[in-house]
Amino acid sequence: MNRKTFIRITGLSTAGLLLSSLSYAHNSSTIKIKAVAFDAFPIFDPRPIFKTVTELYPEKGKQLIEIWLTKQFGYQWLRQSGHQYKNFEEVTKDALEFAFAQCKIEADKQTTDLIMAKYNSLTIWDDVVLSLEQLKQQGLKICFLSNMTESxxxxxxxxxxxxxxxxxxxSTDKKQTYKPSPTAYEMGIEELKLKKEEILFVPFAGWDMAGAKWFGYPTFWVNRLNAIADKLDAEPDGVGNNLVDLVAFVREYNK
Structure with missing residues (x-):
């Protein structure tokens, strides 16, 4: 799968302008960042999941992934709106099975389990370890704040x-909710016992950046795929392509 295809299938791109590789607004307040809360995918690389799909289904893989991801997010938000909660792993499997049916692919349980297992064997991006080490050296607390299950x-x-x-x-599963619900973002404040202004949220997706900004978190968007910003009336405090950019942002913000 090439870069252009992957950007499209993630569903992160809508009309807008491409953001620069590293930009941020100057912190005019005296409040310093004391913790960094990550979504899962600035840390974990999701590309092997989709590589598995395209290897299994070379002709229909692209279509399958597009439908799968659309339904994955759609099911989360529909179930939240209708108060019919299922956790991330369950709705992801439901969405995959729908995508198989839509693409007229007769996938057996073994194939479904093989694809789903990739979510439980995620590996990290190359810049993660050094960047986390540098954030810890700055005295920051680090956590996940993700829709994925704790397991x-x-x-x-x-x-x-x-x-x-x-x-x-x-994990937002603890409260049976999903980002971008304010209840989900509030979990960071409750666990870290800090003010929202002291917690930097780091999303992978544009919609998650918008949700965090609506809630009131300072936000640095790790836009690894150069996705186009969603039209949601929200701008990140900083944006970059990787965690190296994030570390530089935090240093500047906390000066």
Whole structure:
């Protein structure tokens, strides 16, 4: 799968202008960042999941992934709106099975389980370890604040050997909700016991950046795929392509 295709299938891109590789607004307040809360995918690389799909289904893989991801997010938000909660892993599997049916692919349980297992064997991007080390050297608390289940997050952390860097693993599943609900973002304040202005939220997706800004978090968008910004009346405090850019932003912000 090439870069252009992956950007499109993630569903992160809507009309707008491409953001620069690194930009941020000057922090005019005296409040300093004391913690960094990550979504899962600035840390974990999701590309192997989709590589598996395209290898299994070379002709229909692209279509399958597009439908799968659209339904994955759609099911989360529809179930939240209708108060019919299922966790991230369950709705992701439901969305995959719908995508198989839509694409007229007769996938057996073994194939479905093989694809879903990729979510439980995630590996990290190349810049993660050094960047987390540098953030810890700045005296910051580090946590996840993700829609993925705690079990999925812990498996990814353990698989990658980065458990010592994380002070908290916060899954919205604990409150049976999903970002961008304010209830989901509020979990960061509750666990870290800090003001929202002291917690930097780091999303992978543009909609998650907008949700965090609506809630009131300072936000640095790790836009690894150069996605186009969603039209949601929200601007990040900073944006970059990787965690190296994030570390530089935090240093500047806390001057």
């Amino acid at each position: 999925m997050l812990r498996k990814g952390v353990q698989n990658s050997g980065i458990e010592n860097y994380f002070d908290y693993i916060i």
